[in-house]
Amino acid sequence: MHIDLQTVSIKPLRHTFDNIARRIGADKPATRYQEGTLDMQQTANFHYRPTWDPDHDIYDASRSAIKMADWYAFKDPRQFYYGAYTLARAKQQDTAEANFDFVESRGMAANLPESVRDTVLKLLIPLRHVAWGSNMNNAAICAYGYGTGFSQPHIFHSMDQLGIAQYITRVGLLLGSVEVLDDAKKSWVEDDTWQGLRRLVEDSMVVQDPFELFVVQNVVLDGLLYPLVYETIIDDVLSAQGGTSVAMLTQFMTDWFAETKKWADATVKIAAAESAENKEILAKWIGEWRDRAAAALLPVARIALGDRTDELMGEVVQQFNARMTKAGVAV
Amino acid sequence: MDMQVAKKKLGLKERYAVMTRGLDWTPSYQKMEDIYPYMAYEGIKIHDWDKWEDPFRLTMDAYWKYQSEKERKLYSVLDAYIQSNGHLNVTDARYLNTVKLFVSGISPLEYVAHRGFAHAGRQFPGPGPRVACLMQSLDEIRHAQTQIHAVSNYNKYYNGMHDFHHAHDRVWFLSVPKSFFDDAITAGPFEFMVAIGFSFEYVLTNLLFVPFVSGAAYNGDMGTMTFGFSAQSDEARHMTLGLEVIKFILQQDPANVPIVQRWIDKWTWRGYRVLTLVAMMMDYMLPKRTMSWKEAWEVYFEQNGGALFKDLARYGITIPKCTEHIALEKDHLSHQAWGTFYNYAAATNFHTWMPDADEMEWLSAKYPESYDKYYRPRMEFWREEAAKGNRFYNKTLPMLCQTCQIPLVFTEPGDPTKICYREVDYKEDKYHFCSDHCKKIFEDEPEKYVQAWMPVHQIYQGNCFPEGTDPTVEGFDPLAAVMKYYHLEFGRDNLDFEGSEDQKNFAEWRGQATKNA
Numbered sequence: 001m002h003i004d005l006q007t008v009s010i011k012p013l014r015h016t017f018d019n020i021a022r023r024i025g026a027d028k029p030a031t032r033y034q035e036g037t038l039d040m041q042q043t044a045n046f047h048y049r050p051t052w053d054p055d056h057d058i059y060d061a062s063r064s065a066i067k068m069a070d071w072y073a074f075k076d077p078r079q080f081y082y083g084a085y086t087l088a089r090a091k092q093q094d095t096a097e098a099n100f101d102f103v104e105s106r107g108m109a110a111n112l113p114e115s116v117r118d119t120v121l122k123l124l125i126p127l128r129h130v131a132w133g134s135n136m137n138n139a140a141i142c143a144y145g146y147g148t149g150f151s152q153p154h155i156f157h158s159m160d161q162l163g164i165a166q167y168i169t170r171v172g173l174l175l176g177s178v179e180v181l182d183d184a185k186k187s188w189v190e191d192d193t194w195q196g197l198r199r200l201v202e203d204s205m206v207v208q209d210p211f212e213l214f215v216v217q218n219v220v221l222d223g224l225l226y227p228l229v230y231e232t233i234i235d236d237v238l239s240a241q242g243g244t245s246v247a248m249l250t251q252f253m254t255d256w257f258a259e260t261k262k263w264a265d266a267t268v269k270i271a272a273a274e275s276a277e278n279k280e281i282l283a284k285w286i287g288e289w290r291d292r293a294a295a296a297l298l299p300v301a302r303i304a305l306g307d308r309t310d311e312l313m314g315e316v317v318q319q320f321n322a323r324m325t326k327a328g329v330a331v
Numbered sequence: 332m333d334m335q336v337a338k339k340k341l342g343l344k345e346r347y348a349v350m351t352r353g354l355d356w357t358p359s360y361q362k363m364e365d366i367y368p369y370m371a372y373e374g375i376k377i378h379d380w381d382k383w384e385d386p387f388r389l390t391m392d393a394y395w396k397y398q399s400e401k402e403r404k405l406y407s408v409l410d411a412y413i414q415s416n417g418h419l420n421v422t423d424a425r426y427l428n429t430v431k432l433f434v435s436g437i438s439p440l441e442y443v444a445h446r447g448f449a450h451a452g453r454q455f456p457g458p459g460p461r462v463a464c465l466m467q468s469l470d471e472i473r474h475a476q477t478q479i480h481a482v483s484n485y486n487k488y489y490n491g492m493h494d495f496h497h498a499h500d501r502v503w504f505l506s507v508p509k510s511f512f513d514d515a516i517t518a519g520p521f522e523f524m525v526a527i528g529f530s531f532e533y534v535l536t537n538l539l540f541v542p543f544v545s546g547a548a549y550n551g552d553m554g555t556m557t558f559g560f561s562a563q564s565d566e567a568r569h570m571t572l573g574l575e576v577i578k579f580i581l582q583q584d585p586a587n588v589p590i591v592q593r594w595i596d597k598w599t600w601r602g603y604r605v606l607t608l609v610a611m612m613m614d615y616m617l618p619k620r621t622m623s624w625k626e627a628w629e630v631y632f633e634q635n636g637g638a639l640f641k642d643l644a645r646y647g648i649t650i651p652k653c654t655e656h657i658a659l660e661k662d663h664l665s666h667q668a669w670g671t672f673y674n675y676a677a678a679t680n681f682h683t684w685m686p687d688a689d690e691m692e693w694l695s696a697k698y699p700e701s702y703d704k705y706y707r708p709r710m711e712f713w714r715e716e717a718a719k720g721n722r723f724y725n726k727t728l729p730m731l732c733q734t735c736q737i738p739l740v741f742t743e744p745g746d747p748t749k750i751c752y753r754e755v756d757y758k759e760d761k762y763h764f765c766s767d768h769c770k771k772i773f774e775d776e777p778e779k780y781v782q783a784w785m786p787v788h789q790i791y792q793g794n795c796f797p798e799g800t801d802p803t804v805e806g807f808d809p810l811a812a813v814m815k816y817y818h819l820e821f822g823r824d825n826l827d828f829e830g831s832e833d834q835k836n837f838a839e840w841r842g843q844a845t846k847n848a
Contacts, residue, residue: 012487018494036476044500045784047513052369082473083402090399093392132354143450163391166350202360
């Protein structure tokens with residue numbers, strides 16, 4: 001059967017689902033982000049309490065000290081639902097693949113100055129374990145956070161971090177072999193340089209409050225680590241030493257951080273704007289964890305920065321403080 | 332400078348191992364039991380997480396690439412379907428009720444699966460199962476969203492779906508699927524994996540997902556069909572994960588076997604009870620049938636499932652006892668269910684109707700042992716009464732099973748003339764059950780099941796009226812108040828298909844689209 005509807009217009013009974021209309025204030029066409037996000041999480045009449053956490057409901061806003069009148073106040077500025085998310089990542093993956101091909105096909109990895117290669121092996125490769133910790137922490141935030149507006153970006157973030165751990169692994173395999181990965185893991189577990197950071201990562205794994213965990217992992221730790229490692233060390237310092245090909249191999253991380261920090265900032269901003277209590281809690285979390293993270297990153301930064309470590313680390317912290325102030329939390 | 336040394340190329344398996352397991356380390360600043368606090372309390376013993384065999388080896392770069400291609404195709408088909416008013420191509424407007432059932436009963440479960448797999452993935456200390464679970468968590472939000480996006484356009488033109496999230500948490504029969512998933516996600520991570528990963532995804536998926544998607548394909552619903560086909564390769568991954576989980580747990584310690592057996596027994600029955608909705612959908616709601624419920628059960632459970640349980644026998648697992656009961660019910664389930672929904676059509680978000688003469692012939696042919704003898708007479712009677720203007724709506728509330736939450740409408744196994752009732756006294760109260768299996772599930776964990784939010788009890792307690800309702804006023808209409816609480820519009824969302832707005836609009840729009848009047 002062929003239906004040609006060029007001149008036939010059918011008037012719809014409604015333009016979106018009622019819950020969306022209530023939230024956007026009118027019955028008008030909604031976006032796929034809105035229809036795929038708003039009120040997705042069940043809110044009422046739960047049948048049983050979790051046997052693993054009988055003090056809470058299955059989804060329970062009281063798992064966090066942050067209080068929101070409406071957890072759907074959190075909106076992802078990227079408007080990521082699954083489809084938009086995978087399309088965005090696939091595009092970045094194309095670029096990453098082209099970069100890896102470019103570096104590989106021209107033998108650029110083999111031609112890296114020895115000092116640069118050494119720095120990458122010592123500094124970058126152990127960071128795959130940090131990304132793995134983040135994969136786990138973000139899974140926790142997704143599982144125990146309240147409201148899909150807040151929880152959804154965390155499953156994306158969790159899988160992004162797995163992807164990043166895998167990109168770092170590929171850099172290791174490109175510059176060396178499986179032994180490179182084994183050596184880096186040994187450093188991560190044993191070397192003094194890494195123990196402050198490893199302790200921080202393991203401590204973050206027992207943080208129970210999903211919003212605090214978001215702050216620890218996605219705001220503070222990544223907020224210092226990415227500008228330090230990818231922007232300062234790889235894109236600037238190593239590039240100046242003949243390591244531009246390394247910057248190509250980590251472009252995914254640089255782009256990813258530039259994109260995701262907008263979402264992290266928006267999330268902090270919305271929570272802080274909600275109440276003075278939230279703002280106070282956030283300032284406390286951000287301040288305390290920032291000091292710990294900056295201290296833990298210092299010996300790691302020293303691998304690449306030597307004498308300039310304190311100065312450049314100071315700049316990174318300053319930028320971070322400015323970022324938080326802009327998001328509404330002065331620290 | 333030529334330092335190009337021939338590198339040892341990693342095999343796929345090795346490469347995947349360094350991409351996942353190599354990322355893990357044994358923590359020393361925090362204790363394992365603090366990082367993974369839920370690993371012990373279910374009694375499952377895992378000695379070596381490294382024995383986990385990765386059921387598929389998908390790194391994130393490949394995942395993004397494949398999945399985005401699928402998404403691109405899916406949404407372009409959906410857009411074209413919407414643009415061309417594809418909804419007018421469905422076999423007939425009764426079909427739309429399947430979509431209503433799906434979006435309010437099933438899609439919200441995909442979302443719970445998403446959260447549940449995030450939880451399980453976070454809690455398993457082994458990197459292999461963690462990655463597989465988290466990937467499934469990501470897939471499940473995909474399924475929830477693509478389903479909603481596909482159904483979104485139907486909602487613009489037809490009733491019953493307009494507030495499906497709200498309905499899912501409240502409407503009486505939707506507590507059947509909701510309590511099923513609530514039960515799974517509140518269980519420990521291992522039980523969740525057996526419940527959803529194995530029993531639901533592996534054993535029962537062909538009886539849930541496949542009938543809806545095939546039904547869509549048979550009935551011209553390209554939207555639903557497309558997301559179904561697009562989800563197929565995800566489902567295949569989920570099934571292999573479900574099977575790997577069960578084998579892994581069983582291989583780790585013989586003490587795990589009886590625990591897992593109890594879970595398989597429980598979740599096969601729990602899942603089967605949810606499939607009641609699918610059974611009636613297949614036999615009554617699809618204008619163009621794909622196969623009967625009975626045939627589906629025989630092919631997908633008795634044959635395929637039989638082979639699976641033969642395979643699991645070497646671990647000491649036996650086929651769940653409840654399957655004998657299910658075999659006795661297969662001639663009756665869908666008819667009893669549809670009769671119930673026909674009765675309670677004043678309190679549902681979809682329409683019901685009586686099959687026409689041709690459809691009754693189909694039912695007789697598919698159910699020669701039962702349809703003409705037990706069900707045709709009552710359906711013909713209802714049809715005749717409706718024709719005389721006495722369409723019957725049951726306005727009294729039924730007794731519900733404390734476990735599966737289905738009204739006590741099923742008959743004794745082996746005696747289709749006698750309703751099956753079971754009861755248990757626990758502490759100060761009496762609890763009712765539809766079957767020995769639901770009763771046993773309760774008796775194994777009474778403290779869990781006494782918590783259930785029972786829709787009928789809640790209505791009687793006055794908890795299902797809009798805020799500010801005074802049930803003591805003269806002429807108070809409890810059904811009207813409950814419908815308001817459900818956000819369902821009396822006369823539009825409920826009642827018989829005959830005379831419904833959906834029926835009228837569909838006929839008019841199809842006419843507009845196909846005729847020159």
